Amino acid sequence: QVQLVESGGGLVHPGGSLRLSCAASGSIFSIYAMGWYRQAPGKQRELVAHIASGGTTNYADSVKGRFTVSRDNAKNTVYLQMNSLKPEDTAVYYCYADLWDSYSDYRDDYWGQGTQVTVSS
Numbered sequence: 001q002v003q004l005v006e007s008g009g010g011l012v013h014p015g016g017s018l019r020l021s022c023a024a025s026g027s028i029f030s031i032y033a034m035g036w037y038r039q040a041p042g043k044q045r046e047l048v049a050h051i052a053s054g055g056t057t058n059y060a061d062s063v064k065g066r067f068t069v070s071r072d073n074a075k076n077t078v079y080l081q082m083n084s085l086k087p088e089d090t091a092v093y094y095c096y097a098d099l100w101d102s103y104s105d106y107r108d109d110y111w112g113q114g115t116q117v118t119v120s121s
Contacts, residue, residue, distance in 0.1 A: 001103040001104065002027065002028060002101050002110050003025050004024050004096070004110055004112035004113075005022065005025070005113070006094075006112040006113060007021050007022075007115065008020040008021050009116045010116075010117070011118045011120065013120070014085060015085065016085050016119070017083045017084075019079060019080065019081050020080040020115060020117075021078075022034070022077065022078050022112050023075065023077045024076040026101070027103035028100070029099075029100040029101070030099060031073070032053055032098045032107075033051065033053065034050075034071055034078035034096065035049050035050035035078065035095070035096055036069065036078070036093055037095075037096065038091035038094065038117075039091055039092050040090060040091040043091075045094070047060055048063055049068075049069035049080060051069045051070065051071050053073075057069055062088070063089075066085075067080060067081065067083070068081040068083075069081075078095055078097070080093070082117070085117075086119060087121075089117060090117060092114040092115065092116055092117075094114045095112040096109055097110050
């Protein structure tokens, strides 16, 4: 009963910027945290950024100072503003939400479908 839909990926030159969005919808009672993971070809999926309901954030060392995660609680949406992009940022980016589904009366992690970000000259 819960869906997460991502948007905003694409092709960008090194040094450019992109903003990813992820909107959760459905029978949501409460969202405890949202964030982003990414997975590059041949590599493990890694945490990029995390934001708790109170606004506390956490970032991977590789993106600190360049990426900013934020959320609009009224819209159940999380954003990832990516600046000064590097080729090493190329990956599929997945959003997630730690939430309580009121329909199932169950708390769990839910995932978006993924969006491709390619940084290339």
